[in-house]
Amino acid sequence: MEVEATSIAVAVAGPTRWQRIAGTDTVWRLCLLLGAALIALPVVVVVASLWQPYSPVWQHLLDTVLADYVVNSLLLMAGVGLGTLVLGVSSAWLTAMCEFPGRRFFTWALLLPMAMPAYIIAYTYTGLLDFAGPLQTALRDTFGWRYGEYWFPEIRSLGGAICMLSLVLYPYVYLLVRVAFTEQSTALLEASRSLGRGPWRTFFGVALPVARPAIAAGVSLVLMEALADYGTVDYFGVSTFTTGIFRTWYGLGELTTAAQLASLLLLFVFVLFALERLSRQRLRFHHGTVSKAIQRIPLRGWRAAGTCAWLALILLAAFVIPTTQLALWAGTHWRSSVDAGFMTLVSNTFMLAAIASLCCLAVALFLAYGKRLFPDWLTVVAVRTAGMGYAVPGTVIAVGVLIPFAWLDNHIDLLMQENFGMPTGLLLSGSLVALLFAYVVRFLSVSLQTVESGLSRIGSSLDESARSLGASAGGVLRRVHLPILRGSLLTALLLVFVDVLKELPATLILRPFNFNTLAVRAFELASDERLAAAATPALAIVLIGLLPVILLNRGMTAGEDGHG
């Protein structure tokens, strides 16, 4: 009876007591640092390899291939960065700030390519443009040319890899920058126009600089993904830093050296982004007023036609052509691939993507908001490190998840066996928990960048007024920030959802027994060089990716078109 009474007393006393503590900054900060540390753990495990002994293989790498890896990776980065910048910013500006026939269609259609895994688009274009492909064969047959007698762009090259990655990655820039453009104060743009600046000078002089945090966020994501890409560059025979990591691990059997290489890649990305942030540290990008509905610039005649042609070209190259090729391949094979097991693949994939994107959003919101509350260096570094998982190839980060989880499991097992005589085996390793955790580690950056770039556009004066009116930190987030951030939050959800749909390496190494996803199925068939059979699961990934795109489009346009 007495025990009962105490626990009831605790239950009653508990909440108020906790509420009081949770209100204080110390607990906020502690949770923030612990949360960030947990997410950063796999990255730390990988980077810890730098303190392990350096194998003689390093000398061999320096003597032979490392220079190639570095140069190719830098070129790939520069190319994909530039490509996505041009494609993403131009399409974002045109659909956000101009009015032309078909604008509503392009607004959502331009998101479609993001559901296309990079290595799949690489397969489809290789099938089309390769020397042995239908296009070149037709040219040879028509003109009687032979090998070496004519010039044709080589798809399997560094340039080809840059094109493929730019085509599927530009939606990151498009999405983030478009949100920034629509949330920009129209007053600013009108002021520029009324002071006599033309549309071009307004774009380059005002709109672009103000959208810089969003552009930086989008391009950072793109660069991290491009650097960590393995499938595309490996298929094209381009030796990048990432293919080098895997050659070192698989070919030379040097996991530690591979982890050291991955750590260097990570440090490089860390420094690069730190420099970018430093360069805009003194700048503030928020506007005081919540903008009224956008006055779009009406485009007519050849301007409208040119705009449509440009956007249609992007859509054609990044989505219509590869999807058509996939559909043609799938057309001959889908009967053998669509069975009961296939529906399980679909539901597994969908479930993982949905749960992971929600988890990522929650963690990102927590960390981004915490960093806004406590922008001291420790918090900033912790949050930044937690967001580094995106720059590491998926397989490497998966190993960073595997090792601490297995360590923990084995120690719990030992403890339970010694104290209770009950061995527990592995609890988390090889479970979906470990896999979901890996997704959060890998994709946190995507949601974090999106949420942060959204938060950065909200003036701190808003926080201050709300707090002075008696709202708690949590209250400000819930009642002030979340409604304003709706677009950014939806974007974050969609981006992670689609990323998890496509995710392969971490899924491959961490998944439980008898558990497969569409990406795993597509990869297994494609790596067995059965491209046509791989088309059905690949096409399913693209189709499932459409779903959130449509939802996001509703959420995105509801706000801006509501007022006409």
Add this chain to the structure above:
Amino acid sequence: MLTAFFARRARHLLIALVLVSLSLVAPAFAADTVNVYSARKEALIKPLLDRFSAETGVTVNLVTGKGDALLTRLQAEGRNSPADVLITTDAGRLYRAQEAGVLQAVESDTLLREVPAHLRSPQNQWFGLSVRARAIVYATDRVNASELSTYEDLADPRWKGRICIRSSSNIYNQSLVAGMLATQGVASTDAWLAAFVPNFARPPQGGDRDQVLAVAAGQCDIAVVNSYYLGAMITSGEPTQQAAAEQVAIFWPNQDGRGTHVNISGAGVVGSSKNRAQAIALIEFLARDDSQQWYAEANNEYPVRPDIAPSALLQSWGEFKADQVDASELGRVNSAALMAMDRARWK
């Protein structure tokens, strides 16, 4: 007060946690189960595993993945790993698993009898189950079979700009060079690579089928590929692939010397296995007559057992002498082979 509350509840919580987790992991430890980590793709192993389940009533749980990733998972999971059997598609990975100490020796008269000595671990920790041959494929309208002889001969200047082969990241190229290292030594392998790589028609790219397609399209005259890919193209049912396959023929190199290079797919029992008997039974099953025939029928691989006749298609390519170098030796020199390829700038 709070601390006292949690201290009292701790044991209950812990026990509840353990029970919940046990229910989650239980399937992997059920009595009649065997858990498989396989680098063979699901489509190329699951049918056999299903057949084993149907015959014996033993449930087979499967995770597929890349050999080295599975090995890393095994090492991290340590003594509590649920895995019983590791299947790989290359002797090098089996050798590495043995070196890492995650496999155990198996005393099986069946396996010792059926699997030739050079295709299993000298310590009986792993056993080859199918053989994959790396052959030369040539364009029948531009190359006469009499011009072909050995891998070594492909370094001759007359092949300049005529050879297609994929990247040195590919394990079967690594094991081809490992085979040369093991039999010819470092100096002559380095010399061969230095002359062979400049003969490439294009920078290495794509998979083995792509090399065959390039030969058929006229970009190069010969390619070095695993024979089962040519078989897969012939049986693919796709007109372009079949048309390309018809324009080429297969040649077995080094028939007057050491023999054509072969690698194996194989399996071993995991050291911490909790279902040892079932694990051994499964590997024995994979070495049985009908399973051996299945490898050939399903994926155009050669049986590991000399007494089993390969499929009709494989027989149509003629018999060949395979290099008898120890599979474990290929694994031992694999990294040296890749370093030699790096030095020769084989991308």
